[in-house]
Amino acid sequence: MTKPDQDAYSKGFDLDLTKRILGYLKPYKGLAAGGVLLAMLTAMLQPLPAFLQGYAIDHALTPIVRNPQADTAPLLRLLTIVAIGYVVSQLVEFALTYFSTLTIGYLGQNVLRDIRADVFTKLQRLQLSYFDQNPVGRLITRVTSDVDAINQFITGGLISMITSSFLIVVYMVVMLTINWRLALIAFTVLPVLFLATNFFRGKMRLAYRDTRIQQAIVNSKLNENITGMLTVQLFGRERRSALDFDHSNRALLTANATSVKWFSLFMPTVAILGQVSIALVLYFASREILGLSAGQSAVSVGVLFAFVQWTQQLFQPIQDLSDVFNNLQAAMASSERIFGVLDTKETITDKPDAKKLGHFEGRVDFDDVWFAYNDAVTADTPDTDDRWILRGLDLHIQPGESVALVGATGAGKTSVTALVSRFYDVQRGAVKVDGVDVRDLAQHDLRKHIGLVLQDVFLFAGTIESNLTLNNPEISHERVVEACKYVGVHDYIMSLEHGYQTEVQERGATLSTGQKQLLAFARALIQNPDILLVLDEATANVDTETEIRIQEALEKVMYGRTSIIIAHRLSTIEHCDRIIVMRKGRIVEQGSHSQLLAKGGYYAKLHRLQYAQVEAAD
Numbered sequence: 210m211t212k213p214d215q216d217a218y219s220k221g222f223d224l225d226l227t228k229r230i231l232g233y234l235k236p237y238k239g240l241a242a243g244g245v246l247l248a249m250l251t252a253m254l255q256p257l258p259a260f261l262q263g264y265a266i267d268h269a270l271t272p273i274v275r276n277p278q279a280d281t282a283p284l285l286r287l288l289t290i291v292a293i294g295y296v297v298s299q300l301v302e303f304a305l306t307y308f309s310t311l312t313i314g315y316l317g318q319n320v321l322r323d324i325r326a327d328v329f330t331k332l333q334r335l336q337l338s339y340f341d342q343n344p345v346g347r348l349i350t351r352v353t354s355d356v357d358a359i360n361q362f363i364t365g366g367l368i369s370m371i372t373s374s375f376l377i378v379v380y381m382v383v384m385l386t387i388n389w390r391l392a393l394i395a396f397t398v399l400p401v402l403f404l405a406t407n408f409f410r411g412k413m414r415l416a417y418r419d420t421r422i423q424q425a426i427v428n429s430k431l432n433e434n435i436t437g438m439l440t441v442q443l444f445g446r447e448r449r450s451a452l453d454f455d456h457s458n459r460a461l462l463t464a465n466a467t468s469v470k471w472f473s474l475f476m477p478t479v480a481i482l483g484q485v486s487i488a489l490v491l492y493f494a495s496r497e498i499l500g501l502s503a504g505q506s507a508v509s510v511g512v513l514f515a516f517v518q519w520t521q522q523l524f525q526p527i528q529d530l531s532d533v534f535n536n537l538q539a540a541m542a543s544s545e546r547i548f549g550v551l552d553t554k555e556t557i558t559d560k561p562d563a564k565k566l567g568h569f570e571g572r573v574d575f576d577d578v579w580f581a582y583n584d585a586v587t588a589d590t591p592d593t594d595d596r597w598i599l600r601g602l603d604l605h606i607q608p609g610e611s612v613a614l615v616g617a618t619g620a621g622k623t624s625v626t627a628l629v630s631r632f633y634d635v636q637r638g639a640v641k642v643d644g645v646d647v648r649d650l651a652q653h654d655l656r657k658h659i660g661l662v663l664q665d666v667f668l669f670a671g672t673i674e675s676n677l678t679l680n681n682p683e684i685s686h687e688r689v690v691e692a693c694k695y696v697g698v699h700d701y702i703m704s705l706e707h708g709y710q711t712e713v714q715e716r717g718a719t720l721s722t723g724q725k726q727l728l729a730f731a732r733a734l735i736q737n738p739d740i741l742l743v744l745d746e747a748t749a750n751v752d753t754e755t756e757i758r759i760q761e762a763l764e765k766v767m768y769g770r771t772s773i774i775i776a777h778r779l780s781t782i783e784h785c786d787r788i789i790v791m792r793k794g795r796i797v798e799q800g801s802h803s804q805l806l807a808k809g810g811y812y813a814k815l816h817r818l819q820y821a822q823v824e825a826a827d
């Protein structure tokens with residue numbers, strides 16, 4: 210079961226990380242400044258509607274109420290002007306809000322695209338060993354939800370912090386200017402509101418964190434049970450699995466219930482505090498209006514009306530502000546993980562003076578190669594260490610020679626082929642192509658000359674033709690057809706409704722193993738490699754007729770080029786120039802099929818065993 214990222218939520222604020230995230234804003238300085246400016250302008254307009262309403266009450270309505278005989282014409286004119294002003298202010302606010310939201314959203318999405326692109330480019334440059342250690346799901350999370358959290362940091366964090374603080378200042382200044390005593394009365398509740406909001410948000414964040422952890426556990430249990438349903442049912446583990454699932458499911462329920470509990474307390478608390486603050490304003494303002502308090506009253510009904518609204522409106526940015534810190538903290542954990550990927554050391558890199566070979570003869574040499582997948586193993590690790598996968602391998606393959614690797618599972622055959630393409634670097638000795646150490650060659654150039662036919666043929670989403678050309682526009686349709694005819698898959702492709710333009714469904718799920726294998730040969734042939742690596746397992750699962758077709762195709766593809774083939778079925782490789790028998794990372798025998806049979810060693814024994822199996826099967 211995958212362990213949820215528990216530490217993900219405990220990360221505190223980190224200045225260095227913040228600076229690095231801000232670095233992503235640099236190309237969009239203008240956009241960021243524009244967004245903040247627009248948001249500030251919007252903020253400045255916020256208190257205006259309540260002010261206009263209050264003004265209309267004091268200067269148009271109150272005089273009529275006080276003196277019904279007064280001339281209403283100028284008052285109506287004033288009311289009309291105020292109403293128009295009100296509508297205009299609303300329209301301007303609408304436009305400003307629209308443009309500031311658009312600008313800030315656009316800014317955030319641009320930054321996201323840049324970070325996603327950086328992570329993707331980095332992943333493409335990373336060595337295969339990195340992917341051996343990091344599951345696909347985790348890496349996808351980096352590019353999706355972690356990157357989203359950074360957007361939260363920018364839009365919900367930094368920008369919200371600036372605009373909310375500014376909005377608070379605007380309201381306070383306006384209220385203090387209009388009536389400082391009433392303003393101070395309205396502000397008395399604010400510290401309590403801020404503390405209460407912080408308290409509840411903290412509790413809710415913890416509860417939410419718990420929910421996410423429990424949700425991750427439930428998800429992974431589901432995943433495990435659904436993918437392993439066959440085993441669950443076969444071994445009658447349904448009841449135990451259900452009990453186990455019920456346990457996690459209950460924990461998720463409890464976590465969710467806690468979250469709901471805090472939330473349902475939070476909203477009424479904020480509402481009550483708001484009412485208290487309004488009640489205070491109403492009480493003291495009414496006293497002044499009624500002339501009960503000492504001194505000259507500066508409070509009118511209009512001012513009271515405006516203050517009630519401002520006090521309510523002031524609550525929103527204060528609540529938003531308490532969210533900012535949470536957003537910043539959540540983004541810290543995500544950005545740390547993203548930068549963790551971006552900072553991963555690339556171990557397989559091109560040297561500055563990497564050589565490019567225009568054409569490969571196709572000679573391959575393994576000079577006393579010692580290799581281990583484990584990064585902790587170095588050239589100084591003793592020969593006796595168990596972690597060595599290849600132990601002093603000496604293998605010299607001539608241009609155009611076909612070599613087959615055989616040996617028990619785990620002998621190191623696949624590792625040999627991975628080293629020719631330099632997917633990993635050796636700890637001792639050297640792997641050379643045409644006499645040049647693969648570490649001195651440009652990777653792209655090296656791999657361009659190597660064709661790889663994998664056991665599990667990988668088909669991308671797209672047409673059969675695009676899968677064969679790998680979207681290389683230089684490869685003509687004629688060449689594709691020629692290659693497919695050559696390996697004997699053309700007729701099959703033509704029998705499909707759209708021929709070469711047929712879309713490959715779900716990574717080739719609708720194709721048979723044999724068809725996929727033939728397509729892989731065609732793909733390798735189209736790329737016209739100088740060295741061919743065939744990791745051939747497919748023949749194990751196909752019928753005899755298909756096996757013969759694959760065998761024929763293989764021989765055609767190998768013709769005239771250096772080939773290294775891994776085969777478990779010895780019949781596949783009988784015709785190879787040389788057969789190398791490996792055991793525990795060493796070569797134990799080599800020679801042609803007949804030489805090795807005559808020798809009567811390990812290969813002869815393997816051959817006898819397989820022959821006996823075939824006879825028994827017949």
Ligand SMILES: Nc1ncnc2c1ncn2[C@@H]1O[C@H](COP(=O)(O)OP(=O)(O)OP(=O)(O)O)[C@@H](O)[C@H]1O
Pocket residue numbers: 341582583598616617618619620621622623624625
């Ligand atoms: N990516 C990897 N990371 C760590 N260890 C690996 C990796 N690939 C292979 N190994 C280990 O290296 C050893 C040799 O593996 P390799 O795949 O080269 O053997 P093989 O002879 O091709 O076996 P098979 O016939 O089963 O394909 C095995 O013990 C295997 O567990």
